[in-house]
Amino acid sequence: MDDKLDQELAKENHPSYTTRWQEYVGVFVVLVVLTAIEVGVTYLPVPRLPVLLPIAIAKAALVALFYMHLKSDRRVFSALFFFGLLAGIGLIISMLLLFGPPLIDLKSYG
């Protein structure tokens, strides 16, 4: 019984994903390139939000999936992470609706 538990817990502490340093360095290179693109966009006459926000989300996803090992670890950790993420996004949306710019111009309705 203890041996089986040991084996299970050993698997938890050493997930069976392939941990190659090349993968981590590759993700790092992509992160640096995306960051350079982000900084470069600020010097160009283009709309920033539709370009920068997807890049930021992509970078965050790379860190979460590969460096935090969400891609290969137990699902319970992904559930916890996304619970916090959704709670945070919900907070942002509700605060934007309460204190952000109005979605409709009530004055136009007389």
Added chain:
Amino acid sequence: MENTLSPSKAHEESVSFGVDSRKMGVWVLIASEAVFFSGLLINYMVNRGQSTSGPLPQNTLDIPLTGVNTFLLLSSSLTMVLSLNAAHQGNIRNSRLWLIATAVLGLGFLTGQAYEFTHLYHIGATLNSNLFGSTFFTLTGFHGAHVTAGVVWIGFVLTRLFRRNPDPEVPLKIEMVGLYWHFVDLIWIIIFTIVYLL
């Protein structure tokens, strides 16, 4: 062998959902921190452009310097995950070196932040100068405090790695501080985009 680590024997520790409770606890911390920083971020976003006087972000924030700072933090995430990788392979020497590199890069980031804060203070952007100052320093100040706590945590884990008889739970301990560190980096990715670039 002095430079190798045996697989972690965490069977005496409690288990939740089939995983080590301590690792679960770190993830719960990360989930709560996500909500915490969301509050700080939305506070900045809602009050952005509402300052009636005082220094404004377009006149004060140094994007190239902060870009270098971002590079330091991204590099520290790489060294952190390489330290964990080495620990899983039982290579305590490499794990130690990568973890030291992570701490050094984290301190470099904090140095850059300190320089930026000092510069902003000298041009009149302070915590109570205007809406921009208060929201900016609250957000980035709390992030800097989290980075500082992470560096201290790394220091504690390093003491485990320098023991004559290596702690067999070192891979788990590196993984726990690594999860926290990567999350702090992830938050900075969002802050850098929203505060400095948009």
